[in-house]
Amino acid sequence: MITCPNRFRRVRHYAVVKSYRRPNLKIMQCDMNWFIRILGSSIGKKLIMALTGLGFCIFLFAHLAGNLTICAGEDAFNSYAERLHALGPLVILTEIGLLFFAVAHVFIGAYLFYENFRARPERYLVKKNAGGRTIGSVTMPYTGLFILFFIVLHLIDFHFVEKTDQTIYQIVLATFSNPGYALFYIVSMIIVATHVSHGFWSAFQTLGVYNSKYMLPLRVMGTIFSLAVGLGFGFLPIYISFIS
Amino acid sequence: MTTARDKSCINLKLKVWRQKGPDVKGRFEAYKARDISTDMSFLEMLDVVNEKMILSGKDPIAFDHDCREGICGACGTVVNGRTHGPEKGTTLCQLHMRHFSNGDTVVIEPWRSRAFKVVKDLVVDRSAFDKIIQAGGYISVNTGGAPDGNAIPVPQEAAEKAMDAAACIGCGACVAACPNASAMLFVGAKISQYTLLPQGLPEAKKRALAMIGKMDELGFGNCANEAECEKQCPKEISIENIARMNREFLKAGLF
Ligand code: HEM
Ligand code: FES
Numbered sequence A: 001m002i003t004c005p006n007r008f009r010r011v012r013h014y015a016v017v018k019s020y021r022r023p024n025l026k027i028m029q030c031d032m033n034w035f036i037r038i039l040g041s042s043i044g045k046k047l048i049m050a051l052t053g054l055g056f057c058i059f060l061f062a063h064l065a066g067n068l069t070i071c072a073g074e075d076a077f078n079s080y081a082e083r084l085h086a087l088g089p090l091v092i093l094t095e096i097g098l099l100f101f102a103v104a105h106v107f108i109g110a111y112l113f114y115e116n117f118r119a120r121p122e123r124y125l126v127k128k129n130a131g132g133r134t135i136g137s138v139t140m141p142y143t144g145l146f147i148l149f150f151i152v153l154h155l156i157d158f159h160f161v162e163k164t165d166q167t168i169y170q171i172v173l174a175t176f177s178n179p180g181y182a183l184f185y186i187v188s189m190i191i192v193a194t195h196v197s198h199g200f201w202s203a204f205q206t207l208g209v210y211n212s213k214y215m216l217p218l219r220v221m222g223t224i225f226s227l228a229v230g231l232g233f234g235f236l237p238i239y240i241s242f243i244s
Numbered sequence B: 001m002t003t004a005r006d007k008s009c010i011n012l013k014l015k016v017w018r019q020k021g022p023d024v025k026g027r028f029e030a031y032k033a034r035d036i037s038t039d040m041s042f043l044e045m046l047d048v049v050n051e052k053m054i055l056s057g058k059d060p061i062a063f064d065h066d067c068r069e070g071i072c073g074a075c076g077t078v079v080n081g082r083t084h085g086p087e088k089g090t091t092l093c094q095l096h097m098r099h100f101s102n103g104d105t106v107v108i109e110p111w112r113s114r115a116f117k118v119v120k121d122l123v124v125d126r127s128a129f130d131k132i133i134q135a136g137g138y139i140s141v142n143t144g145g146a147p148d149g150n151a152i153p154v155p156q157e158a159a160e161k162a163m164d165a166a167a168c169i170g171c172g173a174c175v176a177a178c179p180n181a182s183a184m185l186f187v188g189a190k191i192s193q194y195t196l197l198p199q200g201l202p203e204a205k206k207r208a209l210a211m212i213g214k215m216d217e218l219g220f221g222n223c224a225n226e227a228e229c230e231k232q233c234p235k236e237i238s239i240e241n242i243a244r245m246n247r248e249f250l251k252a253g254l255f
Helices: A007-018 A033-040 A042-072 A075-084 A090-116 A138-160 A168-176 A179-207 A215-243 B004-007 B044-055 B129-134 B156-166 B175-179 B184-195 B199-215 B228-232 B240-254
Strands: B008-016 B026-037 B105-109 B118-121 B123-125
Touching: A033 A042, A042 A075, A042 A090, A042 A179, A042 A215, A042 B199, A042 B240, A075 A168, A090 A138, A138 A168, A138 A179, A168 A215, A179 A215, A179 B240, B008 B199, B026 B175, B118 B156, B129 B184, B129 B199, B156 B184, B175 B184, B175 B228, B184 B199, B184 B228, B184 B240, B199 B240
Parallel strands: B008 B105
Antiparallel strands: B008 B026, B118 B123
16 A cells, blocks of 8 residues: 655654654655655556656657758758757757657556456446547557557668668658558558547646646647647658659 | 327347356346336336246346435446446436337446456445545544534635535446546545545545555556546546546655
């Protein structure tokens, strides 16, 4: 059972009972068990999902803005890529952060999925939706798994690709000139948008921000954000096939 | 008279979960419910079916019920995939048979969750909810002379919200409706009803940690914000209460 981690109360208690003589070293030692216990609870795990998920949303926003520079032409796109990489350690730090976030999001997401599956050993013969669930919310674990698969492919194609004798613009053009790949990419972006269509507002609910005043704005923002992700990223392969 | 009554009577095909005891395997059995008045409640329809079964020497269908006026939280089964049947904001005892049509097939199942074991047929053991309440769903009051009812001012808005949360009758439909069998709407409502009022504040931290700790321990699933609980709750408790619970827990646990 979780006990109250309020250490200050114990200090005060000490002061009364033992007429505060020396600082209690046991309390002053950094005991992080309470922290791990809180994060390991149902709401704690959800908190990590929400924070990492929102982190990815910020990343998606920045990534989309960067990608759209391709509309300004070859030079603009290449110079965007160059300037980004000129940030050096900042980029590496962000990459490590994202990797750390991804590991947490994927493993905790998988564990939640397992726990939720286990919470209902016997299934219903008939189960009907009463209007709460959405396509996004029903498919969360599956769209998530697909995104993981996509990210691995995406990194192989654009991040770990040999860049010495060709610019990133050329790589993008060459990759999307394959209509099959372009289609795969567009479908993937629709799937990302589906994940975010539930994830965005859900994260705010998990963080406890949700109430009747924020309900509509958050739902609308989530829809706008997922549309922006789907249309923005999905539009790029189509645009590229026109200019190449 | 007879014709009028005939018109307001329907025949149904029932498919009911039958299970002799907690550790026996159960299965669906088909029954016919004949001449059911549309003025009856769903539970009265089951009574009619049971009476016939008792007369023919069969074991009647076990189901929970008490007040039959939608306030006690004892009744409840999943009817055609919905907790407490197809009507919004209605307990099973308040669901009238006029919402069904002649010849309908009605599938009746118990709440399904690891934390709610089937006792018999449609009756499940909801003592897990009691354990959560025992862990912290109360306020401590010193005995003595009765305090003045109006000594502590409560803002009208807070009182309304607390009352909305306190409308929860603890029937367990939220757990049954949740795709993850999570109890967070119940716990959210119970935590909210106290934390919104000044009387509940002194123990707010302890309460949030204890009740959520107990909920996790009992094997309920994790909320994924699907909102099915809110949509299928007979008292239409809002998921706003889950957000408030999350706030209370994170505040108590991390700060
Ligand atoms: C572009 C990448 C991604 C973004 C922007 C994203 C965003 C989010 C957000 C905002 C949430 C809501 C958290 C909450 O309800 O509190 C979420 C939930 C979830 N994500 Fe992701 N995610 C991404 C990738 C992934 C991946 C790669 C996986 C797994 C392989 C995954 C699996 C899940 C699952 C299972 C949930 C639901 C957790 C639950 O509520 O039980 N996601 N995601
Ligand atoms: S029997 Fe009391 S609420 Fe239905």
